Amino acid sequence: MNTTTNPVIDTMASRLLGLLMLTMLALALMPGRAQAIPTFNRQTGQNCVACHAGGQFPELTPYGRLFKLTGYTIGQRTVPISAMAVASMSRVADTSKSDDPAADFQKNGSVVFATASLFLGGKITDNIGGFAQITYDPYATQSADGRFHGHTNADNIDIRFADRFIGKQHDLIIGLSANNNPSVSDPWNTAAAWMQYVPVPSPTSSRFIDGNAPYPGFGAGGNLGGLSAYAFYNQTIYAEFGGYRSAKGLFSFMSAGLANADVTRLRGLNPYWRLAYNHEWGAHNLMLGTSGMVARAYDDPLDTSDPASTHHFRDLAIDAQYQYLLDPHSVTAQFVYTSNRHRYPGSQADQPVEFVDAAGNALPNTSAADTNHLLRTKLTYVYQAKYGGSLGFFNLTGSVNTAALTAGFDPGTGTINPDPEAQAPSTRQVDGNRSGSPATRGWTMEAFWTPMQNVRVGAQYTLYNRFNGSAKNYDGFGRNASDNNSLFIYTWLAY
């Protein structure tokens, strides 16, 4: 953290007090234990802890996984709506190394109504159930006068058909999932779509919080149209195979609310696969898995006329999750390692760049393809489903690509001036890159309190050892990785 002065501390304290008062108000407004339950709880009548490990969302318990894989059909039909809202405050360690701190760190240190989601979900028939999240972002866009405008769009959607053939010796769950995000159908929380925690607010003060640090993902992104088939045999072997295409025609609701320019357009059908081994013994359970996807996405979603204008993604992941769940203790260890290869359209590969090296020599042309590797691990402990803490680590490494440069030496000045302030063609960006490397490494620690199952208050701190290739001066203008260290405090409410 930067040096703080008393007025800053005073402001922080009053804002935290505001957040706390908001929480207390929400607590006061919440009905009692038996009524205050989102849709799946109403359907099964169970508490959150039955399906969510230690009551943390979205991580599932072994029972929660079976509830999901059997198509959300356990229980009885009920009002299929629930809602979630998050208020938060983000604060970046250094906001001074920026040309326009007000734009680069919007709402820094301010309590904001971060996001709200509506969930439609639950049992439809004996074999069909679903889960659909519709998310409202109050800070989706900003007009010239500085005012923010909200926007609502389709978030994760997973509609299933499932059946289960079970006897004394065998147990086979099979199903189909129509979903819009590769791996959203997965029941483990090391899957790319689920290794995420509280939603990330969009004001730029949250740009370096853990939710925006490197996470496993599929190059194809979300809001696609997908169908996958899966099987879980004897609660030991899980296999899933699916195909994704653009969310068009029958699947267009899966990208509802998104502008055409913001929707991923995939070329043809793109395969996704998942294989996992699951073992449960005593209060322990362990999953070892692998997943992958190959996808071709058009560079311009508005122009899908040229097959050569596609990005080719090949994403492979190995993941593992261990849980120890025995009231009042809940321990989770998560591990993901991904390898992502991104081949650019021909028009973007092998292009000259405007910068030169320190000696004035031309830099290599942009790469035809990049390969990145990401390691993410997290250890969490929750006591009594109320008090929790976690420690996470992330390390992204990858190939250097001059296309990523936002700063460098200017060939036009004749002399190379090592003073970063004098690099004329560079644009100063707080998430800029002077090395062309994506390498980013850091740690996240979090403490949270769940006073009741619908409310969670958390404080998270993310520390960067390296950002975009360097610990020091990663942007070419003197910004260091540690300047991005971020504090994130949130209150999460669900009903």
Place this chain on the structure above:
Amino acid sequence: MKSTTLALLAAAAALTLGCANPERSRDLNNPAVSAVTLAQQVCSNCHGMTGTSVSPNFPNLAAQVEVYFSAQLKGFKGHNRQDPAGFEYMWGLSRSLTDEQINGLAAYYASQPPKRQPIEGHRGRFDTGKAIYESGVPDKGVPACTGCHGAQAQGNAGFPRLAGQHADYLVKQLVVFQRTDERPEGAIMKVIAHELTQQNIDDVADYLQALPNL
């Protein structure tokens, strides 16, 4: 166009197939779903396919005494049993079960042979646990458990089978009886467990869990 038609056909087929499926239903509010189906499709998720649960968070139900089992499910349904395991997991699941389904579940689990599970506790506690189980703690007026639960802890009528039950579950329930009024149907246990120390509770729970292996 072609793929849209296919998707529509698939959706229609799925809906048709999915409308009614009482043999493999997970509907807890349909009296037509048999107890065996519920046991397999729903209860098995935590209690195992034949009533032997992997996680000690959930009690073994195999060979549980029928009368006791029915009374517990009715206790959950009527919110008379209020311990955390009860309201967190079981109140909701049992809320719409019919008496026929409850009795059917009781009969199903009573007929499942108990399975031996790995020993969970400390062997060093077995002798003292056995002594408490068979003779009570005479100097504190704690009676022998065998009187109600049977010489082999097999249970009897309203008294549950304890043999092979997860030690953690036994400990938690003894603590519930001793320190709370959350299980009024087991009020007799409040008196019996009153003088037990935590050590006594751990000893007897470890012994009972291991009993089928001894």
